[in-house]
Amino acid sequence: MKDMLRTLVSKAKADYLEIRIEETDVTSLRFQGPALEAVNANKRYGGCVRALVNGGWGFVSFNDLDNLQAKVDLAIHQARLVGAAGGDAILAPVPVVEDVVEVPFKEDPRAISLASKIELFQGYNEIIISHGKPVISSSINYFDQYSKIHFANSEGTYILQHKLDLAGSITAIASDGNTTQMGRTGFGSSIDFGVARNLDAKVREACAKAVNLLTAPPVRGGEYTVIVDPDLAGIFAHEAFGHLSESDFVYENPSLHKTMQLGAKFGEKFLNIYDSGLDVGARGYLKYDDEGVATEKTDLIKEGILVGRLHTRETAAKLGEKPTGNARALDYTFAPICRMRNTCIAPGEASFEDMLQGVKLGVYAKGSYGGETNGEMFTFSAGEAYMIRDGKVEELVRDVNLTGNVFTTLANIDMVGKDFTPHESAGGCGKGGQVPLPTSEWAPHVRIQNVVIGGQK
């Protein structure tokens, strides 16, 4: 494979050309209610060619690997058309790499029989099913995906990267006949099936959560002081700032670039946000991105000041900055675009008790149903939430969806906890039709002032 790819890329008549060939095996299973609903085995084999000619890109993806030369020629032909129409793409220089990357396994899911996997999740399912009313059903999803990705480019880089992504979610569903509520726990890893083990206590918690939510009232809409737990603070970091740090939003937008000038103040001194590909075990762990660039830990906000952003080779070149290894593709059917890896809020000094102090009326929001951003505003949705009254965590409320503005909300963070928690979930990030891409979000508890929460008055 290596020699064939090297030959193809080296004689290509393009300013730049890369080929990715991927072989992926996925095992997945799903329980819904007492029954095992699905056990699937998927095999994906395919590749893509991306060419740059006179500043124009051409991209061809396929799963018929015969006649790669024709695919290379087509990509170059398409790139030439774009180049002739005035393409101006350029690439920042990066070191030429030759490497083979293995997965630093803790426990390899491929070494575990399908029967044992099913037995493990069957156990969790039984905890939910045997809980009895008002818990009426369950939903458990698990997958592990092992990929072998060959990458070769015309600059001489050749990387064979083995990757693992595994994740799951376990949901208890309760109903009183009129309303249905859910409690959920999740896990994920890039090296270890072990994260799926020993979850009994968390599954029981999920059952209790679902049951308690049945009698909880919907939150009253309004503007609150909000304390978010590490899970939700992670999603907050991802939506409220991570996406804005992706340079493809900035690199051709002079007005936004001015606002996002390195050195601009975004928050208080205790606010530090970074994005890293180096956290072994995180779903966002990645040695090389899909342009063959070594990943790193990229500081985004240091002591409240904007100090960096996430780059592909093209955005880095255009902004005269250094590539950061954030060019990622969901799979061979997509060209890489600027994406996050593990986006983190670094620990501060506050305790949870410190955060509660002085909050007359607030919301303690925990766990996440996900979030979204449009660049300027963002939302993030809580799995469960409690009212805070006079500094005490009080009654449970449901249907808590929060919103903020990327340019003001970070400055409203007035406390960052010391309890930094590496948390992995089964969710994924979506952008440009590429979803779900494995990312991670680690954070401590965070307190934010003046957060708008939807709901009836």
Next chain:
Amino acid sequence: MEFINKAKQKAQHVELYQVHVTETPVRYENNKLKTIDTSDRKVNALRVVKDGKLGFATSTDADLDHLLDMALATAEFGRPWQAALPSQGELPQIDLIHPSTAVEIDAMVDTGAEVIKQLRECHPEVLASARLSTRKSTVRLVNSQGFDGEYSKNMLSMTGILELTEGKNMLSLYASFSSGKLEDQVQRKVRQLVENFQHGRTNVPIQSGNYTVIFSPFCLGDILRPLLACAEGKAVEKGFSPWKDKLGEKLFTPQLSLYDDATIPFAPASCPFDGEGVAARRTAIIQDGRVNSFILDLATAHALGMKPTGNGFRSQPDSLPGPGYSNIVLELTETQPLEQLIGSVQQGIIIHSLMGAWAGNPYSGQVSGNIDLGFLIQDGQIKGRVKDCMVSVDCFRAFREQIAGASTEKEWAWNMFLPHLMLGDVSINAKG
């Protein structure tokens, strides 16, 4: 088919689903042509029933024997399967290929250039992007009961994006369509973008409170989500749909009917048969305010003792079929022209796009989302854009007693054909 016969020696039931998709997107980014892509993808998906248990495997390579081995291996652990696979029956004839979608790359490049040019005329500092794409797909489904069906489908789609950043104020507008027949959609989408751009240039303050709100077809899907989740067969079968025992009950205003319809010519989700070989049809989910039918695939229909509705769809070519929607059509008996609808509003909001409204538990009926793009209406006139606020709707109550009007005009939004819907007494939470 020889493979089916061979596989039948090893399994009671066999079903092979083969998809071939080619797509050619042309992408303009930030005012210029950025890339031309081509993708060509084939997937084989095999379901087998062995010893009464279901196995499933997919592969992108042509080695069907290996695929059979993979599927048989999963069948050892699979769920019990009793539903009958369909045999060859009558399938509806649905128009899915129209000559207008046979567009060459050069023509797409030219159309894209024209779209970008028109969008840029809005303002010297806008960033305009557009993605135009043709997609050709062929689906073949063969099973051991003698079903052998095949159809091809061509779709043309465009997404236009118009952005203006002024300091910390960002206006980002999207419009898109996907259709099997090209009419005036490109021009219509450009017009929508330009019109929303003009309305969106002025921000106006908004106070928290209850408002009359018009949901455009492009965000109404978020408000319909709880209804769609409740009618989905799996949620009914597993008992977590609040509608599980409410078939025939009048939960909503008699004005309202909601259909799933896979038979609309050239529509995004139309097809002669679903992902299991069941004939396509139009199903009333809600008829005159009553819950009329659930959305069922073979397995959920069997478990519920009902007939499949032709809704066994595969979310991806390599996913198992499950109950899913084709085209969704909302109908209201009392409608008026959109202009009149807007004109009738004294103090209200029209929303074109919501953000994050998909998150949360759909079965609770509570939907809340940030108003990504919405305008204040005063005395029947659009006054400007409202920002940094959340709209919240209890959907079950909304479709029972809050409907205050609907537009006669309907528009396709993804796979949904919807009017503008006006609700009274809708909660908005804003800053300050």
